[in-house]
Amino acid sequence: MAATLGDVAARAGVSIKTVSNVVNGTGRVGAATRQRVEQVIDELGYRPNVSARSLRRGRSGVIALAVPQIGNPYFAELAELIVKSAESYGWTVLVDQTDANPERERLVLQGIRSQLIDGLLFVPGRLTADDFAARTDTTPMVLLGERLTRVADRVAIDSYAAGRAATEHLIDLGRKRIAVIGATPSGDAVSRGRYEGYYDALVAAGLRPAARLVRSQERWRQDKGVEAVEHLLALSRPPDALFCSNDLLAHGALRALFDNGVRVPEDVAVVGIDDIAANRYTRPSLTSIAPDKQHIAETAVGLLADRLKGSFSSAPREFVAGFHLEVRESTGG
CATH class of the missing domain: 1.10.260.40 (lambda repressor-like DNA-binding domains)
Structure with a gap:
């Protein structure tokens, strides 16, 4: 006993x-x-007895972080920063994985663990505005990412600006046949934003966007990067540069290029987004758009703290985090 x-x-x-x-x-x-x-x-x-203490205090000292994939290095690195930021408030972070499954995301949204947590940091992947409109749980929530806006406090980078910056870097290198892997005009807000940034950068430089150089992928993983490059290399005029919508796609692309005897960056330059730690150790090291993950984590936790203190009862707030281009060997850095 x-x-x-x-x-x-x-x-x-x-x-x-x-x-x-x-x-x-x-x-x-x-x-x-x-x-x-x-x-x-x-x-x-x-x-x-945490439950009893929560009833007395009205707080558990626990917040939740729900992400699509804990194994995705970007989310793992962001989670580590969130845990450290939460420690300054004396909070423990419960990390949940949704696999971007709509049903699992709805369970998170409707407060399946609301009796355990004080607040929620949430990276939704498949939910719609209607899902958020149907929410009945009152647990304070902050969203991370660009998939939905004006339904809760939100922190994200500007995917359009990031996609444009990555593509303009490749254009500045003199590349003319720039392919995009992952992003698509018919995808979610992140995918569309990165594609539109890519497209507008090409148009502004007087380059003709070509449908054959767009390889949309629903899952942004290494194997999908390999698959996309195998298709692109089979074209009569293969690309001389790749803009990959995240670093995992770029890692797969680098492997496929190596396996096919294609030199990077001499024959094909490659850029990713997320700037995960592993980029420093790929061969060649990967150039990437680096979001300010520290700022994202601290801002998201701070917004949640405001809501828990009752500091804000106003409309949802939106914060755009900065980014910079980290140039490495895959584009000649």
């Missing part, structure tokens, strides 16, 4: 109130008494 607060008090020879003060970090407890109580807590294996 699990040890109780009373068991700890009896063994330590103190009142239940004193044990409660030690556990919760409240009240005045002498150093010797605190040490004795903590020793008994360890001996008995006492664990506080």
Whole structure:
């Protein structure tokens, strides 16, 4: 049977109130008494009843982060920064994976764990405006990404500007046949934004966008990058540059180019987006659009803290995080 607060008090020879003060970090407890109580807590294996404490305080000290894929390095790196930022508020972060499955995302949205958490940071992949309009859970929420706007506080980079900057870098290198992998004009907001940035950069440079150089991919993974490059290399006039909509696609593209004896960047220059840590160690190292992940994490956590404090009851707020181009060997850096 699990040890109780009373068991700890009896063994330590103190009142239940004193044990409660030690556990919760409240009240005045002498150093010797605190040490004795903590020793008994360890001996008995006492664990506080989080649910009961939440009812008393109205807070659990836990927030949730829901992402499509924990194994995606971008989300893993962002989660690490969010955890560190949340620590400054004394929060623990519960990380959930939705696999971009609409049903699982709706469960997150409708508060399947609302009794455990104070707030939610959410990267939706498949939800619609109607899904958000049907939300009945009142847990404070901040969205990460550009898929939906004006339904909650939101933090994102400008995908259009990022796609345009990546493409303009390739144009500045003198490349004329620039393919795009992943992004598509018929995709979600992120995909459309990156494609439109690519398209407008070509038009502004007097280059003709070619449908044969657009390889849309629903899943932005390494294997899809390989698949896209195999198709592009089979064209009568293959591309001399690749704009990949994320770094995982770019990693797959680099592998396929290597396997086919194509030199990077001499024959084909490659740019990705996300600037994950692994980019420094690919061969060649990958040029990438680097979002300010630190700013994204700190802003998102700060927005959630505002909502939890009741500081804002206004309409949803939107923040656009900055980015820069990190030039490496895949474009001659």
